[in-house]
Amino acid sequence: MPDINLATATAAEVLGALNNRDISSVELTQAYLSRVDALNGHLNAVITVDHEGALTAAKDADDARHRGEGGILNGVPLLHKDIFCTSGLRTTCASRMLENFTPPYDATVVSKLKAAGAVTLGKTNMDEFAMGSSNETSYFGPAHNPWDLSCVPGGSSGGSAAAVAAGLAPLSTGTDTGGSIRQPASLCGITGLKPTYGRVSRFGIIAFASSLDQAGPMTRTVEDAALMLNAMCGLDPHDSTSADMPVPNFHDALRGDLKGLRIGLPKQYFSELLDVRVANRIQDALKELEAEGATLVDVDLPHTQEGIATYYVIAPAEASANLARYDGVRFGHRCDDPTDLMDLYARSRSEGFGSEVQRRILVGTYALSAGFYDAYFKKAQQVRRIISNDFKQAFDQCDLIAGPSAPGVAFSVGAKSHDPIAMYMEDVYTLSVNLAGLPGLSLPAGLINGLPIGLQLIGRAFDEATLLQAGHRFQLRTDHHRLAPPFGEIS
Amino acid sequence: MSVTASDVAQVALLARLTIPDDRIDEVTDRFTRVLDLVAELQQVDTDGVLPMSNPHDMEQRLRADEVTEVNERDHLQQPAPAVEDGYFLVPKVID
Secondary structure, three states: OOOOOOOOOOHHHHHHHHHOOOOOHHHHHHHHHHHHHHHHHHHOOEEEEOHHHHHHHHHHHHHHHHOOOOOOOOOOEEEEEOOEOEOOEOOOOOOHHHOOOOOOOOOHHHHHHHHOOOEEEEEEOOOHHHOOOOOOOOOOOOOOEOOEOOEOOOOOOHHHHHHHHOOOOOEEEEEOOOOOOHHHHHHHOOEEEEOOOOOOOOOOEOOOOOOOOOEEEEEOOHHHHHHHHHHHOOOOOOOOOOOOOOOOOOOHHHOOOOOOOEEEEEHHHHOOOOOHHHHHHHHHHHHHHHHOOOEEEEEOOOOHHHHHHHHHHHHHHHHHHHHHHOOOOOOOOOOOOOOOHHHHHHHHHHHHOOHHHHHHHHHHHHHHOOOOOHHHHHHHHHHHHHHHHHHHHHOOOOOEEEEEOOOOOOOEOOOOOOOHHHHHHHHOOOHHHHHOOOOEEEEEEEEEOOEEEEEEEEEOOOOHHHHHHHHHHHHHHOOHHHOOOOHHHHO | OOOOHHHHHHHHHHOOOOOOHHHHHHHHHHHHHHHHHHHHHHHOOOOOOOOOOOOOOOOOOOOOOOOOOOOOHHHHOOOOOOEEOOEEOOOOOOO
16 A cells, blocks of 8 residues: 555545546555455444445546546545445335335436446445434444444444544435535534535435435545535426536635635524534634734624524424335335235334434424424424524625534433424524525544534535635645544554 | 323324333333423424424425336336335235
8 A cells, every 4th residue: 555544545536546646546446445454343423335336436546537537536436325326236225114125216416426437335324314413313333433432323323433433434425305414524623514405406316304404425525525516416397406507616716815705604603502612612713814904794694593493393304204215015025924914104204214203203203294284384384484494694794604513522422312392403504404405514623632623614605615615724724624533543 | 290101002003013011111212302302492492483394485386297107117116025017015904
């Protein structure tokens, strides 16, 4: 192996080594697979490893490079969250319901990253059907945080975050319905971007809440996130909600300084409820952005608190409709010896879904049922518009909004798993962003007692470029994103 | 907002889920706590506010009414638990 430390390597670095012919994709892929094999027993970050498929793809990438061909991520290994359908490769959504499901097609994100030359190493652990903020609802057991193995990595994209933090791959995909990219990125000390709703195709992503779900990159650096977003995004005829909007080159957009950039600070994100240690880290980060030429302004997001209630009506309601497809008939878990059709449906679903998924289906079904629809679902959709308008008004006074990504650092496995409400509060700073369909970026902002915390930047719809530019400037000034957990070095 | 165990059982029936008798109290308790959380919505004045179902208020994009896909029925039925002659097999429900 040439001089690459896989525990901390970025995609840009391995791409440089590949392009210089310092290393082949086969060698690199073999090395990452060895790390997965050696470390995953401690992390449980990966559900399925595809040794054979990865080495075949790596060989193809090397051949393409020799011919002078290959996409923008040619030969770079990555892991996919196990919510993306991968043709011929088991896709479980971390549920018993799909324990043995092998999709007959690729998600658009998967086919786009393949076309860019990325090499799929395997599929990462997650909360079951992406419902959770700790990775503890996974049928395959919790993933562990490489900064402290007794702690959760966050969720739902917890396996993806833990894997990148521990150097099992330089890149991973995640999905974010209420914070599921940004909160685990914060808790694992990596960079995570939730793009604008519609920026990335949802085709082939196992649906949770269709008006909120969005896929994005989970990486060490903003530069890698920009590279990966370039490969992932764009209009897709297979997803009628994917946006027909111009796509800039996000990597080119990293250039330039922050002079004149106005960063809004919502007073609701810095209330006395915020852990003072987190508040201090965020204030330190804001000083760095000011030193780059940005100015800070106060803004108001008065319905931040009601965002939680709004989300926990809309997301379960949409989930209850989306998960109606798991009926034991066409695919997924089927119970043994059903006595009649009702028994087939009810027992297949009750055996196949875990308790958090069942709880959300029940809440969602209730919110949509006759007599309660207006009081819950319609009301939540009205408050959603008010929240969206709050953001629009705030963006009259600023270009980005800043705050914490999560209320605190990683917590111990089991600490919140018996209290759904405490778990739901993990996403208080992130879920309004999904309700408004805006892009959000979590950046490593330092450690508190050896555990990472993230700075969140929120942008205007379809303005990921400004988010990434600010994030990149921040990372040029700081080394928080260069910190790696000691765990990855032990191997 | 309080719900009873029988309310929860009725919702479970609508959702095609079975809740074992020894878990119904626990499920009802947690269900009630979630409803208490979302009750906060009722404090917001939403008079005259249009419900928002898509964050960009997008309109449904239409395409030309042309055949664009080939028939892949056998391929797409591969994950099914049981099929016969292109049909999904389910237990017999009418004697």
